[in-house]
Amino acid sequence: MSLNPLSVILNKNQLVGENYADWKRNLNIVLTAEKHKFVLDEVCLEAPKDDSTESQKAAYEKWHHSDKMAHCYILASVLNVLQQKHQNMETAFDIIESLQEMFGHQSR
Template sequence: MSVKSDEATDDEIKAYEKGIKADEMTRCYILASMANVLQHQHQSMTTAYDMFKSLKEILGEQNRPVKHTVMKARLTIKMVKETLVREHVFKMMSLLNELKILNAVIDMESKVEMVLQTLPDSFQQFCLNNNMNNMDLSLAKLLNEEQTAKSIIKQQDPPAALMVEKPSASTFKLKGEKKKKAS
């Protein structure tokens, strides 16, 4: 299928024919990668763009349940105490990338906040410092900062904020027991 016109130059005609050939190749690749049912439905379409629009209509709505599942996983995840910070942040980055692929728009500040919310209580000071200092972190910088914080947290054995003296049994009076007078 070529278009020749008195107004078109030889270069324009060649570019047009090259575009037609590229579109035909693209249609072949699309058809070859489809299931038989979809092939039959799309083989009469004249352009790859028409195929793409049709596939988007057919498959486009499948993003919604997938996006919901990924978002639910993101909202319910919490870093387990024994997990390495690096593994946890990579897992969070993976979930956030899946959401991006599904066309969810999340700015960097919100992504960092989402990761901070999944950290255990031992990172409370780290999160507070991040919020108080309005640190402008990317996920990669956050990963490095969290690993540094984790090594500091590990060095505190046990953390000072968590040290509580265990009361002795004689400090408490059992119900129904009378106070004994010292003789």
């Protein structure tokens, strides 16, 4: 199976704790290049209703697709123990927030 060249960055720089700042920078690079980073900055749109426009439905679907992709990139690039702790979190933002609380205070 051929890996996305950018995902190799995350494979080689897995989050182990003390490398949080470097890992986060690499994650941002990959998510930006893949056009999924916005889910870490934007709140999920409200679920479309029956009378929602097609563009509203499409925007909602785009956000959810990108969130799932970001979720996968994050979980694939952290230690197994961190995967287990975070795999059931609802959004990629929730995972990042938790990891930030755990490791964000560490300096280089």
